[in-house]
Amino acid sequence: MAGFLPKAIVSVVVFAYGLFNVALYGLIAIKRGLYFKKPTEKQTLELKIARDRMWNLSKDYSGLSHHFITLTNGFKFHLVSNVKPGSPAALNADKPLVIFIHGWPDSSGIWRYVAGSPDLQESANVVAIDLPGFGGSGRLEKYSATRVLEHLTELILTLRMKYGVDSDSESRKKRTIIVAHDWGCVLSMRLASEAPALADRWILSNGPLTKMVESNIRRLLTSAKKMLNTALNSPLSSRTPILQAFRTISPILRQLSLSGYIFAMQLPLPLVRYFLTGGNSALMTSIHFNSHGKQKPTPQEMADCMSSTMGPSLAESKTQTADGESYPTGVQYDRDFSKILDMASYYRHGAASGRWQKSLETITGLHSIAGEKVLRRTSSGTGVFDEGVPGALKASSTIVWGQKDIALDPHLCLDGMANYLVKDSQVVMLPQSGHFTPVEKESRAALEAATKWAIEGEKGDVQVALQVSFPEAHVVVRR
Numbered sequence: 312m313a314g315f316l317p318k319a320i321v322s323v324v325v326f327a328y329g330l331f332n333v334a335l336y337g338l339i340a341i342k343r344g345l346y347f348k349k350p351t352e353k354q355t356l357e358l359k360i361a362r363d364r365m366w367n368l369s370k371d372y373s374g375l376s377h378h379f380i381t382l383t384n385g386f387k388f389h390l391v392s393n394v395k396p397g398s399p400a401a402l403n404a405d406k407p408l409v410i411f412i413h414g415w416p417d418s419s420g421i422w423r424y425v426a427g428s429p430d431l432q433e434s435a436n437v438v439a440i441d442l443p444g445f446g447g448s449g450r451l452e453k454y455s456a457t458r459v460l461e462h463l464t465e466l467i468l469t470l471r472m473k474y475g476v477d478s479d480s481e482s483r484k485k486r487t488i489i490v491a492h493d494w495g496c497v498l499s500m501r502l503a504s505e506a507p508a509l510a511d512r513w514i515l516s517n518g519p520l521t522k523m524v525e526s527n528i529r530r531l532l533t534s535a536k537k538m539l540n541t542a543l544n545s546p547l548s549s550r551t552p553i554l555q556a557f558r559t560i561s562p563i564l565r566q567l568s569l570s571g572y573i574f575a576m577q578l579p580l581p582l583v584r585y586f587l588t589g590g591n592s593a594l595m596t597s598i599h600f601n602s603h604g605k606q607k608p609t610p611q612e613m614a615d616c617m618s619s620t621m622g623p624s625l626a627e628s629k630t631q632t633a634d635g636e637s638y639p640t641g642v643q644y645d646r647d648f649s650k651i652l653d654m655a656s657y658y659r660h661g662a663a664s665g666r667w668q669k670s671l672e673t674i675t676g677l678h679s680i681a682g683e684k685v686l687r688r689t690s691s692g693t694g695v696f697d698e699g700v701p702g703a704l705k706a707s708s709t710i711v712w713g714q715k716d717i718a719l720d721p722h723l724c725l726d727g728m729a730n731y732l733v734k735d736s737q738v739v740m741l742p743q744s745g746h747f748t749p750v751e752k753e754s755r756a757a758l759e760a761a762t763k764w765a766i767e768g769e770k771g772d773v774q775v776a777l778q779v780s781f782p783e784a785h786v787v788v789r790r
Contacts, residue, residue, distance in 0.1 A: 312703035329578045333586045334570035340593035349591050354610065359624075361614035365420050366447060367628035368637065372420075373427030377447075379619065379636045380473075383672075384409030384466050387639045390440045391419050393432040396473035401436055406475045407486035407766050409441040410467060410510075413619075413737035414493020414518065414748075416587075416595065418446030421492070423748075424755045431759060435488075435766045436474045440466065441494065444540055444653030446622045449639040456501070461673055463498060467509050468676045482680045483511075488765045490514040490758065492749050496773035497521065497663050500704060505667055507706035508681040512765040516711045516748045516758060519724045521664045522702020524732050527723050528563055535559045562722040569718055576658045583655050588648045595620055595648075601717070604754075616750070620689040621648055661668030693765055700730055707735040709773060710788075713744035713754055729788045735769075738788035739777060 340346040350358070354616070364370070368377045375391035382388070393400045409431065411422040419439035425431070425440045443447040443462055451458050467489075471477045476485045491499035496518025503513045504522075525789040537555035545552075575586045589595055599616035600608060608616070630645035631637050643649045669677075699705075712725065728738055739761070743756050748754035757777045764776040777784040 317675055325574055327575050328571065329574040329576075330472075330582075332575040333578070333582065335571065336575070336586065336594060337590065340590050340597065345596055346590035347779060350422045352472075354614070357484070357610050357614035358617055358621075361611070361618040362621065362624050362627060365423075365618045366623040366630075367614065368627070368632045370628040373423045374429065374432050375426065375437070376497060377632050379632070380469055381464060382462065382469070386443070386451075386462055387449045388440060388466050389419070389638065390438055391426070392436065394436050394474075396470065398558045401473060402475040404475070405435065405485065405761075406436045406468065407488060408476050409435045409437050409488045409490060409762060409766065410470060411437070412463075412489065412491040412495030412499055413439070413442065413445070414491075415657065416598065416620045416651075417493075418442075418619045418622060420446065420615065421749050422490075423615065423619075425490070425749055425759050425762065428759050431762060431766070434763070437475075437485070441622075444650050444656065446619075446650075447638050450641065450650065450653050454653070454660040454662050456662050457668045458503075459498065459657070459662045460501060460667045461670060464502065464506055464509065464673050464675070465514055467502075468680070471509075471680065477680055480700050482763045483682055484737070486511045486766070488514065488762065490516075490762055491518065492516045493518050494657060494663075496511075500702075501663075501667065503704040503708055504702055504707045505669075506673075508677055512769065513704070513706055513708040514711060514758070514761050514765060516709055516754075517532040517713050517716055517719065517746050518732060519663075520702060520704070520728070521718055522700075523727060524723050526702075527665070527726055530678075531559050549592045562720045566720040566723055569720065570673050573658050581654055584652060587651050587655065590605075592617070592648075601745075602750045604715075604745045604747070605743070606752060622650060623643040672697075703731045703733075704736070705733060709734060709736065709765070710738040711748060711754075711758060711777075712738060712740055712749065713746055713748045713751070715739050715744060716746040718746045725788075729790060731789045732788070736788055736790045737773060737786050738783055739773065740787045741781060742783045753781050757784055 331622065337346065365372055371392060376395065378390055378392055378396055380388045380396065411420045411426050413419055418441045422439040425451055426437050431437055443449060443459060444453045444454060471487060476483065476487050487510045489499055496515045498518045499513055499515055502509055505692065535556040538552040538559065542552040576583050594618065599613060602616060603612065623638055623644055623646040628638050693715065741748065741757055744751050744754035748758055757780055760777045760780045761773060764773050774784065774786045
């Protein structure tokens with residue numbers, strides 16, 4: 312009973328806070344006039360055009376054509392690329408491979424500006440994927456860390472083979488760069504920590520390194536507890552330590568407020584669906600409207616954003632690629648937001664922080680591409696072969712952070728980051744940019760510049776490379 316009571320209390324608190332946030336977000340949507348506002352005929356037409364433009368398998372999108380990769384277990388990944396996987400052009404061209412991984416609630420469509428850059432397409436094999444349960448990819452029964460990371464790792468290993476990075480006789484013949492945002496960043500940080508051989512450079516934008524965030528939370532709570540104990544031991548002079556304790560935990564309280572939607576997604580599934588899509592898609596409309604930062608999105612930009620989240624409609628589900636492939640079956644394409652509960656399950660099933668139990672096939676695949684790459688850490692007080700703190704990134708990484716992120720507290724997500732990086736890594740701050748760096752005009756130019764810098768062999772300083780398109784960009788941590 313003693314062990315059950317705390318869990319029961321936690322469950323009640325999570326449920327209550329989740330309900331509170333459903334009501335809060337609903338009231339905010341009503342106040343903004345979104346909740347009862349149905350789309351106009353023009354908006355409906357714009358969305359229909361956008362979904363055809365983005366998801367029609369017979370058409371190129373932003374210079375990228377549609378393809379599918381089927382894993383050994385039959386799971387089907389959808390991706391877009393400027394060069395067909397496995398083609399002579401993909402295998403023989405001496406070009407780096409760049410893999411773009413999206414966040415929540417998006418798909419490969421969020422990379423329409425960066426991956427769609429003619430400059431990047433000219434200098435690299437560019438691939439933007441849909442994570443399981445998003446866009447045009449298949450669905451998983453459960454979105455645990457093991458399920459998601461196993462599928463993602465096999466996909467990346469397969470892409471490396473199909474784009475000539477590795478072969479049966481040789482590995483690492485070309486550079487591989489992974490660019491990720493939000494949830495894609497969360498998963499990529501786990502890969503950079505637990506499977507670092509997958510890429511030569513990781514460009515990671517506005518997603519938390521979960522182990523470091525957990526460590527920061529524990530550190531702040533411990534400090535606050537000591538201050539409160541001091542206040543209890545000295546009641547006459549308790550005001551100052553109490554105020555200091557609350558200031559200390561303010562980043563935690565702020566993040567708790569910002570993350571209210573996560574609690575809402577722990578509710579029963581009908582409530583989750585209503586929360587995410589109810590009120591004429593009020594929540595999604597608000598998210599995508601704000602994703603453009605200071606600039607007001609055009610009707611076409613809003614339609615592209617909503618299309619990225621909604622995925623293929625019934626009309627696009629009937630299309631085929633040039634090779635005769637079609638979208639996975641078992642999805643209700645006639646229903647808007649047909650995969651919304653799959654998307655929510657990333658929060659429900661522990662994909663961010665659960666244990667990754669690597670299969671023998673994954674271990675073998677990672678070992679085959681590792682070569683003689685040696686782990687080199689530069690954390691203070693650690694040895695050359697030291698694994699570092701739990702969750703530390705073990706591959707060269709460039710973290711590009713929109714400073715005005717409205718979803719993540721910078722103190723929890725960046726304080727102490729130097730201890731989690733290896734040599735040739737850095738954190739680049741983008742002042743005035745927000746959370747959706749692949750969409751905002753200035754930050755997407757910075758991401759493109761960082762990617763080009765990596766493609767060209769990381770010549771010169773990354774800060775200088777980014778300042779060409781984003782003059783205020785500056786490195787705040789360097790290893």
